[in-house]
Amino acid sequence: MSKKLPIVAIVGRANVGKSSIFNSILRRREVIVANEPGTTRDAITAKAHWEGSDFWIVDTAGIKDAEDDFEFTIQEQIMQAADSADVIWVVIEAHIAITEEDRRVAKMALKTGKPVFLIVNKSDKARRAKATDYQRLGIKPIFLTTASQNRGIDAVLDELIEIIPHFQQPEADDRxxxxxxxxxxxxxxxxxxxxxxxxxxxxxxxxxxxxxxxxxxxxxxxxxxxxxxxxxxxxxxxxxxxxxxxxxxxxxxxxxxxxxxx
Ligand SMILES: Nc1nc2c(ncn2[C@@H]2O[C@H](COP(=O)(O)OP(=O)(O)OP(=O)(O)O)[C@@H](O)[C@H]2O)c(=O)[nH]1
Ligand SMILES: [Mg+2]
Incomplete structure (x- = not known):
């Protein structure tokens, strides 16, 4: 029996904690996390697993305005990561009101027609926040996480493996x-x-x-x-x-x- 491993792309505005989520899932500091927007310049892929299911996760650069050609290439790459993925995780910050860029990312992700999750990270900075506060982006399901403390990530992974069976194409034959x-x-x-x-x-x-x-x-x-x-x-x-x-x-x-x- 063979199966195609699903690909999850983590996208979002710069500095929202995408790489922190990626690292938290891998349980190691695979990519650089820094409090400087634009830290991740290149999409990084790693194989991850949760509760017996394997998948690929792709950490992408943050969505920003393309000021120059290089920035434009990066932005293109994010679009391609989203296009190649089976599931897209859009990350925003809990303590900051939804920005124009957040809306752009959400729109791009939803346009693919693929399953999209909204991850509201840095929830330690907005202790009263509830998932329903972030419904306006039109993305469901919504998860509150604190990636820097590995909190809330398990729930995201639980939901991912719930939907993963749709991507496994069992071919039980002797081919x-x-x-x-x-x-x-x-x-x-x-x-x-x-x-x-x-x-x-x-x-x-x-x-x-x-x-x-x-x-x-x-x-x-x-x-x-x-x-x-x-x-x-x-x-x-x-x-x-x-x-x-x-x-x-x-x-x-x-x-x-x-x-x-x-
Ligand atoms: N308080 C708090 N800080 C966080 C959390 N997650 C990440 N950070 C911090 O936010 C900053 C940005 O984190 P990154 O993971 O590098 O963010 P990114 O989205 O990958 O950023 P770019 O690659 O620049 O787009 C770092 O200083 C992290 O330590 C969180 O849940 N709570
Ligand atoms: Mg990053």
Missing amino acids: LRIALLGRPNVGKSHLFNSLAKKQQAIVADVAGTTRDINRAVVKYQGREIELLDTAGIRRSGKIGQGIERFSVIRSLSAIEQADVCL
């Missing part, structure tokens, strides 16, 4: 799954096409053409073999922005689905 992995442009899609005997994958002489996983089922000696063609994996550091980065997450999740990796 052998083979994932084709490798650096960009080494001929994975060509091999995939020869094996699949049909032009299913887009083959192009441009490194990184495959943005997602192509699948084909071939019959060999009466047995079904499912081939998973993945995006090329580059060394981290060389991984570009945006779509490519999220393709790599998809490749990593293909490794998990596969029985054999070539």
